[in-house]
Amino acid sequence: MPFTSNRQFKKAPRMFVGAKDMFYTTSDGRQVLDGTAGLWCVNAGHCRPRIAQAIGEQAAEMDYAPAFQMGHPKAFELANALVGIAPEGMNHVLYTNSGSESVETALKVALAYHRVKGDGSRFRLIGRERGYHGVNFGGISVGGIVTNRKMFGTLLTGVDHLPHTHTPGKNQFTRGEREEGANLADELERIVTLHDASTIAAVIVEPVAGSTGVLIPPKGYLQKLRDITKKHGILLIFDEVITGFGRLGTPFAADYFGVIPDMIVAAKGLTNGTIPMGAVMVTSEIHDAFMQGPEHMIEFFHGYTYSGNPVASAAGLATLEVYKEEGLLTKGAGEIGKYWEDALHSLKGLPHVIDIRNLGLVGAVELEPIAGSPTKRAFAAFVKAFESGILIRTTGDIIAMSPPLMVEKSHIDQLIGTLSTILKGLE
Ligand SMILES: Cc1ncc(COP(=O)(O)O)c(C=O)c1O
Numbered sequence: 001m002p003f004t005s006n007r008q009f010k011k012a013p014r015m016f017v018g019a020k021d022m023f024y025t026t027s028d029g030r031q032v033l034d035g036t037a038g039l040w041c042v043n044a045g046h047c048r049p050r051i052a053q054a055i056g057e058q059a060a061e062m063d064y065a066p067a068f069q070m071g072h073p074k075a076f077e078l079a080n081a082l083v084g085i086a087p088e089g090m091n092h093v094l095y096t097n098s099g100s101e102s103v104e105t106a107l108k109v110a111l112a113y114h115r116v117k118g119d120g121s122r123f124r125l126i127g128r129e130r131g132y133h134g135v136n137f138g139g140i141s142v143g144g145i146v147t148n149r150k151m152f153g154t155l156l157t158g159v160d161h162l163p164h165t166h167t168p169g170k171n172q173f174t175r176g177e178r179e180e181g182a183n184l185a186d187e188l189e190r191i192v193t194l195h196d197a198s199t200i201a202a203v204i205v206e207p208v209a210g211s212t213g214v215l216i217p218p219k220g221y222l223q224k225l226r227d228i229t230k231k232h233g234i235l236l237i238f239d240e241v242i243t244g245f246g247r248l249g250t251p252f253a254a255d256y257f258g259v260i261p262d263m264i265v266a267a268k269g270l271t272n273g274t275i276p277m278g279a280v281m282v283t284s285e286i287h288d289a290f291m292q293g294p295e296h297m298i299e300f301f302h303g304y305t306y307s308g309n310p311v312a313s314a315a316g317l318a319t320l321e322v323y324k325e326e327g328l329l330t331k332g333a334g335e336i337g338k339y340w341e342d343a344l345h346s347l348k349g350l351p352h353v354i355d356i357r358n359l360g361l362v363g364a365v366e367l368e369p370i371a372g373s374p375t376k377r378a379f380a381a382f383v384k385a386f387e388s389g390i391l392i393r394t395t396g397d398i399i400a401m402s403p404p405l406m407v408e409k410s411h412i413d414q415l416i417g418t419l420s421t422i423l424k425g426l427e
Pocket residue numbers: 097098099100101103132133134135206210211239240241242267268
């Protein structure tokens with residue numbers, strides 16, 4: 001099982017057998033409130049009839065069309081719909097089947113872009129400590145979570161990392177973005193000075209670091225990264241696999257922060273988690289750079305058998321319709337976002353709670369680790385939560401929550417109320 005303590009799980013399996021809107025049903029017939037939108041992906045809530053119907057109809061009408069040298073209308077319709085909700089300038093879409101593949105695709109686009117422009121000395125990729133960019137080799141190379149990297153020998157060469165943006169002691173219990181810390185982006189200037197801009201292809205960051213435990217960037221930090229990358233001709237890639245599709249109360253984090261990168265990496269919420277699908281959105285400048293040479297030639301030697309799969313495309317189109325009709329991509333910016341923030345921060349002062357962080361409809365509660373047994377306390381909370389009817393996620397000793405965007409106040413009350421009881425009873 002992926003990212004699972006397999007032996008422990010098999011001794012006491014936790015199984016879901018059904019889902020509807022905000023709730024899962026367990027194999028022993030209990031209802032569990034989904035506090036994590038599955039794995040940050042079921043943004044519209046579970047088993048939405050419209051999405052299920054679109055998937056069924058497409059599977060019956062045309063299950064698969066070859067992705068290379070052939071097309072089908074829904075892949076283009078979805079690309080247009082994506083461009084329609086994407087930040088200004090993101091005009092072209094490449095499809096993948098996951099966040100990890102989207103990351104690899106974006107990194108390859110960055111390298112190839114400089115090369116087709118005659119700037120092939122730009123081979124370096126800059127990531128960030130504590131960054132999560134999936135599990136493939138490019139992603140773990142630019143990623144900065146040590147447990148995901150240390151087992152796998154030599155990763156990509158020519159990679160450097162920015163420092164992460166979390167400064168315990170300075171920013172505990174901040175609501176939303178904190179004021180100080182934008183200067184952490186100046187580290188990019190140091191890296192550029194060290195390697196020379198002429199060797200650097202791209203910088204990739206999650207606008208809000210999710211999987212490492214929800215690290216909110218300081219005010220002005222992402223704009224600084226944008227300014228420095230632009231100044232040096234370096235591409236800026238936002239990995240929006242988590243922050244995309246309404247998580248921060250805007251369609252993308254780029255909208256929330258008012259910072260437009262050169263590429264956006266997406267997946268998860270694109271199909272509401274139903275059918276695996278990812279996407280990389282790029283500017284016309286990047287796209288057009290490839291459109292040269294003889295017309296019979298393939299412009300970019302990359303792609304997947306299932307890129308733009310018809311059933312996934314149908315799921316994506318139906319998902320975007322549901323988001324639009326229900327206002328889900330901006331719901332977190334309204335009253336519910338404030339309610340979420342207040343509820344989360346009401347946990348301050350409970351045993352072991354050393355930090356609480358939030359933005360949009362995402363939040364984290366960091367616990368003091370048990371001395372000598374890191375992760376154990378949060379994992380105990382996770383198991384207790386499941387038994388008590390709520391699904392949370394833990395990473396290290398951090399509890400992360402990101403409910404489906406259809407969440408209502410009563411769900412937040414149940415989630416935070418149950419968590420509060422659990423925290424009071426933790427060893
Ligand atoms: C920011 C980010 N990038 C990439 C990924 C990888 O996505 P996947 O698990 O679909 O490969 C994730 C998954 O959580 C993610 O959060």
